[in-house]
Amino acid sequence: MSENKAASEVKNVLHVENVTMQFGGVVAVNNLSLDIPQNRIIALIGPNGAGKTTAFNCITGVYQPTNGLVEFMGKPMVRSHPTGKMKKQYKGENAEMYVGNGIINPTPDKITRLGIARTFQNIRLWKSMTVFDNVLVAKHMRAKQNVFSATFRGNAKEERRMRDETMSLLEEQGLDKVKDDLATSLPYGLQRRLEIARALATDPKLLLLDEPAAGMNPQETQELAEFIKEIREKYKLTVFLIEHHMDLVMRISDYIYVIDFGSEIARGVPMEIQNNQRVIDAYLGVAEDE
Amino acid sequence: MKKAIALALALMMLLALCACGDSDAKQDETPTVKIGVFEPLSGANGPGGKQEYLGMQYANYVTPTVEINGTVYNVELVPADNESSDDKAVTAATTLVSGGASVVLGSYGSSVAIAGSATFGEAGIPVIGVTCTNPQVTEGNDHYFRICFLDPFQGTVLANFAHDELKAETVYCLGQLGNDYDQGLINYFKQAAEGLGMKVITAEFPENNADFTSYLNNAKTEGAQVIFAPCSIQYAQLIVEQSATQGIGLPLLAGDTWDSNKILGAAQGKEVDIYVSTFYAEGGDPDFESGIKEWLNSNSEAKTNNGGDDMIAAVTVMGYDAYYTALEAMKKAGSVDKADILAAMPDVTYTGVSGSIAFNEVGDAVRDTAYIKQANTSDNVWDFVAVQGVN
């Protein structure tokens, strides 16, 4: 399999293989496999409760998947198989596939350190901090310092570098005018933007966006689309996003995965997805329920 | 609303400051000498501290003035509550120093006495320990004196008593964890008892413990003939109660702390044998006793502090004697200045209700007798059993 990958024309940044997440008796993500090639914008869509955010959480280390493998830059990053009680309860497939190799279950901060940054569906900014500090804290991870040099100011140069970089990042995002405001006092659109800026401050290779356009009006959504494209070019990013705004998804995605009830129902370029009957059914079915 | 509350709080603070300043500014025609009372008026040793303070109050009531070199001084008692706790002792002691006390009496409970000692030492104020029996109180402290016997003495006396009178072979010792008085006395008792060939089992209970049944049952299963429990009254009451209801049937032996009407109250009408060693046996001085009883009965607050009746605790007697010892020291010094009193202290002698008082080179009273009393549970009084010495 890895030989195939090497042969393929574009290198995969993220490779998700047979990931299953089961909570008690509920299978939230079922045998999900996907590939995210470098410098592309890939979207994961699906009706409400389809398991999109859970998939994100499995990739970023918030949850330990029940079964499956996630590789980042060609190296295994997360690997798991059912253990303990789950051995009996497990409802997914490929239960035996990863048993021999042991479990890799890094905490989210380790994954971020590897180069995956994310934003949250329900914005999670640090509410008592200013816009500037919000971004500055994200620089903490890569700062060359220890607690002594930081406390006794032995690293003035490093601190200045962090501040300068933060400032230029804010200027790029057009947030420099509000840098001393409390993060939570910003309008919604800017908060989203700040979250992205904060994620960018960790110098990621792959950016996961969890519903970045939620709650935005069409005007803002359009701006966001441009913005995502812009940062992809600028930072040589790969972007993986969950989104409900179909026009946004269709406009910027290079490739789309569709899941429903935890399982993949379709994948393809935007045009294919738009015309896929199963996708339409899944979405309309939800609409009927509501 | 909020502003009003904030304003009220600020005002209160201001008032408090006024009151602080005020206490210094007071003046009288007759000169006043202040005697500091360093006692636990709350906390675990609150009852004992209050009874000790009662003796001083009564003495002050009887003799409110002192004549020194022809000048008559009003004697004012200035109490400071050390809350039975070491960490409050320092500031409580400081209030006395700052309040201008010439001499200080106290404290009930040796560990607070030790904790407050340094503050008095720095200020050069002489302190007269009333019932703090731990040797460490006076040891190495030139300013600390005491009018009662010491734990090594008391421990030996009690061990002798347990051996000679109660014919015990095994003794179960129960003391509070972290209490110097309990642990000290148990230690000396143990030394003496083991010297007499008795077997000693020790146990500790934690602070605020209320359930002694398992300890008492342990004592019984370990085959002890006597339970020695020199703890503070708060726990003593519980031990007496639970010993009676559990039907333990072993005599309880204790030190001076148990000499209290609270213990009698707890033991009343129950089948328990309680022996205590103490500084004073009732009936020693009828005049004094009738006087203080009358005072107690006429002063409702004093009576409440005494536990609601007019039984006289040994610590009250000691408090009474301490007051007069302090007056004697002032007369001897011919001055109310703390330094003069301190200089005169070692030579002070006084014959009080509890016997004659003189200090040895360490500052301890020279005493060679203790009284052993037994609780009479039907009449609710202490029966005098024996005068016990070391030999």
Next chain:
Amino acid sequence: MSGFLNAYLPHILTGISVGGQYALIAIGYTMVYGILRLINFAHGDVFMVAGLVMVYATASMPMYISIPLVIIATVLLGFVIERVAYKPLRSAPRMSVMISAIGVSYLLQNCALYFTGGLPQTYPVIPFISDSVTVFGQTTKMVTLITPVLTLLLVVILSLLIKYTKMGMAMRAVSKDFETSQLMGIKINSVISFTFIIGCFLAAVGSLLYFTNYQSVIPTSGAMPGLKAFVAAVFGGIGSIPGAVIGAFIIGICENLIKGAGWTTFSDAFTFVLLIVILLAKPTGIFGEKATDKV
């Protein structure tokens, strides 16, 4: 085995009795925590105040008036504490409410100190339950036998109440989801008040039993039983009533066995060792439900 029983029977008996009394207090903790997510540090002191009220009430009134009076006064106290000290802070951070609880505990202790003048108060003798009885050759108080029975009886009644009455249903709903139940038209304030009332009622009963055993009330009497009852509640899985009861019995018995084994220095510490071990092994206690944070 019989040797062990003989040596340890008194400790086990005491343990069961103490455990029952802890259980009655622990229920108050666990119910309040279940609904408000608040460690009600003042609960132990409410228990102490119930003891003091009894002391003062019997001084001037006969027993058959005093006992109901104590229960009513305690319930009232719990109600007032909730209304005055916790209700205004409903939307405040949880830490503020917890600190308010510590403040109330401080206030109750200091008031008790002021009124008693720091003197221990002797608890009145309640007829019948104070009588001595002999069980398996061990003399003990009637209360030792009554406590576990009464505790279990009250717990059963309480469980039925929670399961079958409308108020009980509301309580369960509120403890599952505070906000949603509010939206569903449950009168949250009356549910919370009711919870405090039940908690305090049980604490009052617990205090009658506990102080009948130990006979003396001081301002800090409530602190240790309160803390241990709380540990019991955590041990059993906070929010779960059967958990609290079982936890309380386990702690009561273990503590007394430890004392019986001669490790008296560590009898209190042991409770907390047990607590830390259970928290590490199963943070939500024996019967606690696992909660997953939504991200």
Next chain:
Amino acid sequence: MTKIEQKKSKKGTWIALCCIAALYVLLFLIDNVFPSTSFIVMLTPVLKKGAIYSLLCVSMNLLNGFTGLFSLGQAGFMLIGAYTYAIFTIPVAEHMSVYQYFDGGAIQFSIPEAIGSILGPTGGAFFGSIIAIILAGCVAAVFAALIGIPVLRLKSDYLAIATLGFVEIIRAVFQWNSLGVITNGSNQLRKYTAFSDMKLTIGGATLKFGTIFPFLIVMLCIIVIVLLINSSYGRAFKAIRDDEVAAEAMGISLFKHKMLSFVISCFFAGVGGALLAMFQTTIKAQSFTSAMTYEILLMVVIGGIGSVSGSCIAAFLYIACSEWWLRFLDSGKFLGLSVPFFRDGFRKVVFSVVIMIIVLFFSRGIMGDRELSFSGIAGGVKKLSGRLKKKDIEEKEDTGNE
């Protein structure tokens, strides 16, 4: 930062430095020059204890206020610090008397005496006790690290209970007779180097540092804590407090940072414990109860969770009120009149009512999460006077209309 702001903050720093210098001159005068009037006698212990509690509050605030870890283990770490300090500074000659039940104890070594053999007895006491204080902090920190490994995995309330339980366990262990040769069992430790021993002989004159010494140590410690809080790590702590999930997602290792905060906070709790031991002149494990932790927590809340200056102000106010200003409430007299209900314990009732009022109506405390700054005070005064003037004018207008 604009230039004007920079100037302003520079000015503020200068004023602050001047004030601190003035404070130290005053303390020095109190130690060496001022006569011991009753006011000074009462003032000095309150100042000392206030300073010590400031440090304890700030260290607790670092954990509870800035990192959002609700720990109630303060008293336990203070105990470790206090004991470490006391054990290593008791003069060897006094061991027999202090460890009287344990044949003089196992440790026959005293840091001040070791230093004293080089620097002379006063220098030995001064610098030896500083070394012992640092050692006290370190031992507390080591214990914190060991306890932190299991305990810091717990969340909010559970962490609070576990640390509370830990205090009880530590207390029992230190009172255990089997460890008596080191800890003196349940008995007091005493005769160790205290504040009154803080003297230095410079050029023939002996200068006393009894009051200034705790202030120096406390100020140094608080400066370090403030530097930490304003460093990159401090910001990471705040991020954890605000939102753990987001912090972790931004690459902040929760365990590492919580551990750091816990260990550092406990280091300073240990230092505070050592200072408290010096202040009390005797210590025993029994007095380090969870009530002590609650008291510190109340001070932190009164000062404002998340405010260093608030913690300091609250600590001084709390100590002064409880140990000095409100004592008259117990005396039975007020302004010369006798008031029957002013008896023992009334002080505490009033005090706890005041605390309840603060908790209920001013739940953000004196400072909230802001800091006291001298330019801020100047601004405040200006604003107030401006408002007063405005009122004056308005009133004048009113009267004019009439």
